[in-house]
Amino acid sequence: MPIDYKLSKVVIKSFRGIDQLEINLREGFPTVLIGSNNAGKSTVLAAIALALNNPSFNQWSPEETDFYTDLKGNRASEFLVQVLFQAEREEGYPAVHGIGDVHVVHGLQVKGKITRAGKISHSRTLLDAAMKTITMSHRSPLKAGDKERFAEHDVNYRVVNARLDDIYDFTPEVWLFKPQNIEVSLYVWKTGPIQKLSKLLAQRFLVDNWVLEVPGGQRKMPDALHAAYGFFRRAVDDFPFWQKEMKPKLEAIFGRYVGAPAQIDLKPSTQVIEDWLAQQLAISLATDPQSAPTPLRSMGDGWQAVIRLAALEALTEFKELIKDRVVLLLEEPETHLHPHLRRRIRKVLGELAAKGWVIVLSTHSPELVSFDEKQVIHRLVRHAGKVTSGTVHTDQIDPEAKLQSKLDERGAHDFLFSTAAIFCEGKDDGFATRLGFDKTSMDYDGRSVSITPCGDVGAIPAFTSISSKLGIRWCAVTDEDLLPDGSIKPMTLKARQKIDKHKGVADLQIMWPGISSAASA
Known part of the structure; x- marks a missing residue:
């Protein structure tokens, strides 16, 4: 039976500027976070990205400022971020298997700690239905005789915490988009939307069977490409300058360094060619039908932000590129945009939510809010050092x-x-x-x-x-x-x-x- 759980709630305790806060995630409804500056909107987005291990948190380690401090300057010794799941049946949740029992996963959490000695650490664990950490073992208990014989070998039964990697195939794809990371999210991230689309196009270019019309006839592809690639490899290897001058000189020089005869070959890789082709597929756009297409990198931040969302929408047409579950976190997506484009983004986000994506955005723009469309609006307010939330569901x-x-x-x-x-x-x-x-x-x-x-x-x-x-x-x-x-x-x-x-x-x-x-x- 299919695993069909949904993300249902985010729980934040003593993380950064938030003492305690819970945000419910409603299926099919974008979650809109509003509130004044320093109300905690960015912290909510960061907490979700942290719990779901967004790439920007892969090498993350907590600092003192990640622990809540009250108005008297008292710093919390622990913080907790949880993302909880919901499914209609037990088999709809992901599960992990230790020895014996199967443990059904109802959520995940990140917990940070500061010891009395000032050491800071954090752990990522999976949660059961009682919101307790799931523990399991990769070893069987030793027999009584072996336990005594091998007492010094450290091979006894050992309990470990279940981690996010144990349910990797069933975790969401997570993107955290900020106004300042437009370029890296488009071109640098290996998981970015433009990179994913370009990679797919490069792969299909070298694999699909298709016909290229050329003067005097047709060429069957990709057979002609592979033949050309083979010809290119032989040509590079037989190039006289390489064979008679550069190759022997390099081998002699490197041989002196390694103390043995060295051999150097030029063997172009199809993988390298594929990567190169993907890099060349930079999107160009013409904002006017009469204009010449302009490379996207040369366009303004506003258009690049729009194209980033358009690329996300395009990904939904290619299911092989994304997981079934996608979490899109956007910090002030209205930045650099005119009002009509802000309203367009609002509609796109609504469409993505209707397709099953979890959409959470923070905004200061009225154009990103509509009482006539499906949205859950959370207004965060900071008062006396604590953050509270008021909520409105637009269908109510x-x-x-x-x-x-x-x-x-x-x-x-x-x-x-x-x-x-x-x-x-x-x-x-x-x-x-x-x-x-x-x-x-x-x-x-x-x-x-x-x-x-x-x-x-x-x-x-x-x-x-x-x-x-x-x-x-x-x-x-x-x-x-x-x-x-x-x-x-x-x-x-x-x-x-x-x-x-x-x-x-x-x-x-x-x-x-x-x-x-x-x-x-």
Whole structure:
């Protein structure tokens, strides 16, 4: 039966600037981390990459700064990062086999320690259903007689911790993309998306059976390539300058160093040719159909960032290039990009999540958030040295906010990145609010206060609900909306009642004094 587990949760304890935090990973939904600078977003991405052994952590060793320090300067002596799994049946989890029992793996962890002597160490282990380290043995217990006979041989039964390598074939492919590592992730990493695509093309070029049209007929490929390769090898070996001058001189010189006759041959390798071909397949693009293609390395960081994501999407069309499970971690992918490209990235990430990828990104860009698309939004807040999280699932948002997000491509999402939000009905109300702040010389941008028109009074409760879940203070401003008899319009009254249900001690609901329906009549 297939192994079909999913990554379900990330647990972080005393790692870097995070005292304790849990992030649930929902299948099919990109996880969007928002919050102010130094809120802990990058630490969450690094923790996931560390636990899953992303290539950037292959040679990693913890330092003192990787252990949480509280406001009094007390440094933790341990940190813990766990990534937990979820499957519908026991056989869906990966498993390891010691002697006797099979151990089902429900997660993995990295634990760091500082001893009293100041020595720093860390371990990577697999976890069982009780979140205990899985132990197993590669040796059988000795018989009683042998145990006594070979007491000094150190060959007795030995228990070891199960490690990530023990389930390597079933672990995800993990990429951690940062704004500053665009070039290495495209061209240098052996696991980078462009390198993977280029390698596949080079391999297929030398293996697939195909026909090349040439003047005067056809050439069967790759037979013609192999014949040409054989001809090239013989030509290099028989080249007179090599055979009569360079080869004998080099052999004589090297022979004097090694104290025996030396032999030197030139034998081109097909592997070297394949690698060379892969390196030459640098992508060129034309941003205008009338333009000449430009090598990608010569283009700006913005386009290279877009192509990196496009290459990731292309990988999903070639299943042999990636594992069934892929974890994509992105730190501020909006860097260098125009708003329309940010919205495109948002859609691409949603499509990749729908294909089964685990997507976790940190962002300061409203364009990467949409209430009308599948997302789980975590707002991280640092207070008194600790990090807390508020969470919103976009499929659980009230329809009024989803409709407003669909009507307005900008989506009125900037309030998610504020410390406080003012929700009003229309654009005129938003203008009047900003004008009021200007008249009082209040710098609302400097104070990170968002003024958000919600479309109409019926939509405001949806926005106050989102703010309350994410821990954002808010003020709801509604029109007076009086009927000729002096009563409040039923729709406005109902909206105010809904707003009150979301109200916390720091939140406020007020109304504009306005012209009543009677006066206007």
